[in-house]
Amino acid sequence: MASEKVSITIGDEFFDAYVSLPPQGSGPGILLIQEIFGVNQHIRDVADRLAAEGYIVMAPDLFWRMKHNIQLGYEGADFEQALKYFEAFDENKGLSDLKEAASNLRDHKKCTGRIGAMGFCLGGKLAYRLASQFNLNATICYYPVGLEKHLEEAKRVRCETAIHFAELDHFVPQASVEKVVEGLADRPNFHIYQYEGVDHGFNCDARDSYNKQAADLAWSRSIDILTKELMG
Secondary structure, X not given: OOEEEEEEEEOOEEEEEEEEOOOOOOEEEEEEEOOOOEXXXXXXXXXXXXXXXXXXXXXXXXXXXXXXXXXOOOOHHHHHHHHHHHHHOOHHHHHHHHHHHHHHHHOOOOEEEEEEEEEEOHHHHHHHHHHOOOOOOEEEEEOOOOHHHHHHHHHHOOOEEEEEEEOOOOOOOHHHHHHHHHHOOOOOOEEEXXXXXXXXXXXXXXXXXXXXXXXXHHHHHHHHHHHHHHOO
């Protein structure tokens, strides 16, 4: 899959983004929002997989204000470092950066102009929050941590949105899932899925929590929405 690194300017500063291009060269865009581990190999793999489906995919460096181009693994010292970055992360500035990245993606010379967002963990919550502040055409949220604290923003989310929850997720406990389900019950553009017997990170094949069956089902559901909303 053809890929490139682009730099996005914010004032007199910049941050990088990994961009994966579809085989046909042009298509709708997807803003891929990282976990707390940076734009690592897994996120780049997801970008390439989405590009193979026909999308221009941009994965921006979310933690650049602390350190540029962080790439961490999922265990030991890397996991502890990722938690520190997460705790220090300024979410409002991060959302501002994501809006800049989304605008950059929509203006990409090969983009059709329709764009969606897909995010994991922290990125899952940010994809939802971005949809409430930016005109996205579809949103996919995997195991979004803390989304239940922002339910009042749902009224500003106009696009079709899928949310994937894991039954055994200790970062997103069932009480939080129930708040989201109840809070979004009257919003037909939200599609909430729960996957039995799986844990946080079930989509990531680099983690012990990876579950192929759940990952394949969530991916199929996500692609269905993205195809309908972005490819039409």
